Amino acid sequence: MSGGNDGCGAPAGGVAATAATDPGSQAVVEGHVLRAGQPVSTGYARLLNSGGDFVAEVPLGDDGGFRFFAAPGTWKVRVLAPGGVRAEHSVAADYGKVTKLEVAL
Amino acid sequence: MSRSDVLVNADWVEAHASDDGVVLVEVDEDTTAYDKGHIRSAIKIDWKKDLQDPVRRDFVDKVGFEALLSERGISNGDTVVLYGGNNNWFAAYAYWYFRLYGHDSVKLLDGGRKKWELESRELVGDVPRRPATSYTAAEPDASIRAFRDEVVSAIGKRNLIDVRSPDEFVGRLLAPAHLPQEQAQRPGHIPTAANVPWAKSANEDGTFKSDDDLRALYVGEAGLDLGKDTIAYCRIGERSAHTWFALHELLGLPNVKNYDGSWTEYGSLVGVPIELGEAK
Numbered sequence: 001m002s003g004g005n006d007g008c009g010a011p012a013g014g015v016a017a018t019a020a021t022d023p024g025s026q027a028v029v030e031g032h033v034l035r036a037g038q039p040v041s042t043g044y045a046r047l048l049n050s051g052g053d054f055v056a057e058v059p060l061g062d063d064g065g066f067r068f069f070a071a072p073g074t075w076k077v078r079v080l081a082p083g084g085v086r087a088e089h090s091v092a093a094d095y096g097k098v099t100k101l102e103v104a105l
Numbered sequence: 106m107s108r109s110d111v112l113v114n115a116d117w118v119e120a121h122a123s124d125d126g127v128v129l130v131e132v133d134e135d136t137t138a139y140d141k142g143h144i145r146s147a148i149k150i151d152w153k154k155d156l157q158d159p160v161r162r163d164f165v166d167k168v169g170f171e172a173l174l175s176e177r178g179i180s181n182g183d184t185v186v187l188y189g190g191n192n193n194w195f196a197a198y199a200y201w202y203f204r205l206y207g208h209d210s211v212k213l214l215d216g217g218r219k220k221w222e223l224e225s226r227e228l229v230g231d232v233p234r235r236p237a238t239s240y241t242a243a244e245p246d247a248s249i250r251a252f253r254d255e256v257v258s259a260i261g262k263r264n265l266i267d268v269r270s271p272d273e274f275v276g277r278l279l280a281p282a283h284l285p286q287e288q289a290q291r292p293g294h295i296p297t298a299a300n301v302p303w304a305k306s307a308n309e310d311g312t313f314k315s316d317d318d319l320r321a322l323y324v325g326e327a328g329l330d331l332g333k334d335t336i337a338y339c340r341i342g343e344r345s346a347h348t349w350f351a352l353h354e355l356l357g358l359p360n361v362k363n364y365d366g367s368w369t370e371y372g373s374l375v376g377v378p379i380e381l382g383e384a385k
Contacts, residue, residue, distance in 0.1 A: 042222055046309075047282050054304040055270045056282040057191050059135060059219075068282045071272060080309070082225045 027093040030067035031101030033079050039064030040105060043081035050074045071095075079103050111354045112215045112313065113186055115226060122146045122186075128179050128235070132156075132199040133189040133218065142228030144188065144221065148177055148235065152195045152343075156202060164365070170206050171242045178235025181209070188214035188221070192307040197347040200354075201363055205250060207243025213350070216311040223310065249353065251336045251362035253370055256295065257377055264335040265298035266327070268348045269368065273340070274300040276381045280340060290372035293379040295338070299327045300384055303344040306351040319351055334360035338367040 029047065033040040045066035047055045050073060058066050066077075070093040079087045091099050113121075122129045122145060129147040131139045139149040150156065155173055156165050165173065179185060185203060189196035193213050203211040214221070222228070251259075259265060272278040276292030294300065305322055306314055314322070323329045335352060337345040342365025353361040364371075371377065 044219060044223075049270070049272060051271075053271060053302065055272065057304075058283045059138065059190055069280070069284060070282050071277050080219075080223060082223050084223075 023096055023098045025095055027070045027072055027095050028067060028098040029070050029075060029077065029091050029093050029101065030065065030098060031077070031103060033060055033064040033066070033081070033087075033103045033105060035081075035105045040081055043079060043085075045103075046078045046080065048076040048078060050076075052076070077101055077103070079105070081105055108316065108355055111212050111350075113212050114215050115221055115224065118144065118186060118188075118214055119226070126183055127186065128177075128183045129186050129188070129214075130177075130179075130199070131189055131218065132187055132196045134191045134195050138190055138218065142230060145227060145229045145231070146233050147188075148233060150177070150199060152198060156199065162370075164202065167206065167242045167245065170202065171240050174240035174242075175238050178238055179240060180238045181241060184210040184212065186212050186214055188217045190218045192219065192304060192311040192347065193217035194303075194343055194347055197350045198343040201249065201346040201349060205246050207246065215313060219311040248360070249349070249362055251338075251364040253364075253366050253374065255362075256336055256338070256364050256366075256371065257374075259334075259336055260295060260378065261297045263333050264329050265295055266323075266329070266335060266337045266345075266348060267294045267298040267300050268303035268337055268339045268345050269294075269300070270302050271300060273368075274298075275383060281344075290369060291379055293372070293381045294368075294384075295371060296378050296380040296385075298338075298380075298384065299329070301327045301348070303339065303347050306348060313351060313355060316356060319356055323352065323356070331358070334362070336362045336364050338364040338371070340368045341365070342367045 041060055041062045041064055043060045044057055046057045047068045049055050056068055060066055072094045074092050077089050085105050087103050087105055089101055091101055093099050121127050130150055131143050131147045132150045132152055136151045187196040187199050196213055200211055200213055267274050274294050279292050337348045339345040345363050349361055349363040352358045
């Protein structure tokens with residue numbers, strides 16, 4: 001196995017979603033998790049489909065970032081953080097587009 | 106085998122991680138997670154660098170597994186406790202290796218790294234040094250690993266469980282949604298497979314569901330025929346190792362195999378049947 005795309009490995013060090021993403025033909029959903037304006041780097045972002053089924057999960061990056069490569073349609077992003085903190089948002093994704101989301105805890 | 110033989114909780118780890126004869130090992134999807142902080146006394150195994158053959162598409166062979174465990178200071182008699190992120194996805198994959206190579210006492214930390222982090226338990230940067238050992242592995246246990254020809258001949262005859270997300274199963278996605286979707290192989294699933302996404306066997310905190318809930322999921326909801334052998338697959342065999350753990354180690358079902366070639370192999374084979382859309 002070589003490269004990051006043919007394994008199931010998460011991006012090393014979580015996702016730094018600060019840099020601009022070129023979606024190409026992907027349907028990207030990405031964003032940051034913030035508390036009082038500061039990045040939350042300990043926590044998880046989960047992607048659920050429109051039926052509420054779990055699809056994927058990533059640890060938050062040092063900048064509180066997360067990124068998913070979805071498909072066109074409506075998705076939910078659920079954030080889990082220590083202390084039982086949860087937040088959930090619905091997003092729409094489409095090919096060639098980066099859907100941005102900022103989650104405030 | 107009971108649940109307590111194969112799972113430990115965080116309190117147990119806090120009490121016993123430094124005991125002689127106990128080795129805590131982090132195996133994470135994000136292979137740098139350990140370096141940012143890990144449970145005290147834990148060592149690291151990198152699922153890609155340490156557990157995969159560097160040349161062939163296969164995992165590390167018996168000699169390589171022996172060399173790895175010897176170098177990390179793991180003895181045959183040690184109790185190995187594995188943990189990792191994403192509901193222990195890759196820890197379960199490593200667990201399957203340890204069983205495949207005949208390690209006697211191996212367990213998962215229920216909930217893995219996520220539950221530990223969400224409970225704000227201690228993570229440290231110190232990397233423990235363990236003296237090298239002379240580990241001896243058994244020959245690989247073929248009863249828990251399926252290969253492609255066996256999978257093709259199992260269509261319509263054995264239980265096939267596709268544990269990828271529903272979107273991958275129907276052919277809408279080709280990879281888990283936290284990875285780019287560029288893959289050469291065809292989308293879809295193996296005909297007659299039932300789709301039971303791997304994460305359905307876990308609670309949101311990453312712990313495994315109860316035996317009753319697991320039975321309801323696989324036997325009740327998915328219609329698993331307990332009179333037949335079972336093969337689980339995903340995309341490269343890690344998520345299906347997690348389901349293999351639920352079926353074989355927690356529910357104690359005999360004759361459950363993990364097909365680690367999984368969709369990256371099957372979806373690239375010439376001449377095999379593929380089904381698109383919902384299960385028929």
